[in-house]
Amino acid sequence: MTTEKIDGVSVTTKASVYFDGKCVSHGITFPDGTKKSVGVILPATLTFNTGAPEIMEGVGGSCEYKLDGTDTWVKSGAGEQFSVPGNSKFDIRVTEAYHYICHFG
Amino acid sequence: MTTEKIDGVSVTTKASVYFDGKCVSHGITFPDGTKKSVGVILPATLTFNTGAPEIMEGVGGSCEYKLDGTDTWVKSGAGEQFSVPGNSKFDIRVTEAYHYICHFG
Numbered sequence: 688m689t690t691e692k693i694d695g696v697s698v699t700t701k702a703s704v705y706f707d708g709k710c711v712s713h714g715i716t717f718p719d720g721t722k723k724s725v726g727v728i729l730p731a732t733l734t735f736n737t738g739a740p741e742i743m744e745g746v747g748g749s750c751e752y753k754l755d756g757t758d759t760w761v762k763s764g765a766g767e768q769f770s771v772p773g774n775s776k777f778d779i780r781v782t783e784a785y786h787y788i789c790h791f792g
Numbered sequence: 793m794t795t796e797k798i799d800g801v802s803v804t805t806k807a808s809v810y811f812d813g814k815c816v817s818h819g820i821t822f823p824d825g826t827k828k829s830v831g832v833i834l835p836a837t838l839t840f841n842t843g844a845p846e847i848m849e850g851v852g853g854s855c856e857y858k859l860d861g862t863d864t865w866v867k868s869g870a871g872e873q874f875s876v877p878g879n880s881k882f883d884i885r886v887t888e889a890y891h892y893i894c895h896f897g
Contacts, residue, residue: 690805692804695801695802696800697798697800698797698803698818699796700851700852700891701851702831702891713830715803725807729813784809786806
């Protein structure tokens with residue numbers, strides 16, 4: 688089941704642009720103050736650092752990710768999710784644009 | 793006055809990716825059904841075609857645009873806007889990421 692839209696949120700109009708545009712996201716805030724982001728990763732292999740723990744929920748395309756301390760690339764696509772611990776990092780490689788919702792905490 | 797956020801909208805989670813990622817946007821829908829998009833154009837010179845008339849409202853960075861049938865590049869930045877007729881096109885050149893809200897109709 689893919690989350691195609693998110694209702695009743697406040698959207699930050701200015702995008703966050705990472706890795707020269709290989710990752711672009713917009714922040715959203717729920718009425719209770721919860722913050723998430725919606726974004727896309729374009730074809731690339733990138734390393735992201737986490738502050739808070741993150742859950743990456745795929746909404747289009749697919750990726751392979753490798754958590755810090757592991758040697759295994761795992762595929763994740765639309766309707767699937769994976770969790771990344773806080774204060775950690777993960778590698779992600781994308782060959783077709785991977786669209787996601789990032790849940791924090 | 794720059795529009796930093798838009799409240800009470802539904803966000804399409806999957807981004808629209810144009811020109812190999814030089815332009816990335818997310819659609820938003822207001823409670824009354826009005827659709828807009830929030831996006832960013834990365835450094836590039838691009839040509840966009842319009843269906844409906846568009847108003848481009850800058851929320852970060854800046855661009856220069858040239859409307860179809862004109863020879864003049866005009867600068868537009870955060871807090872400024874420009875209008876593009878429907879069924880037309882415009883050139884846009886960006887040297888620092890231009891963040892925008894696109895209003896249709």
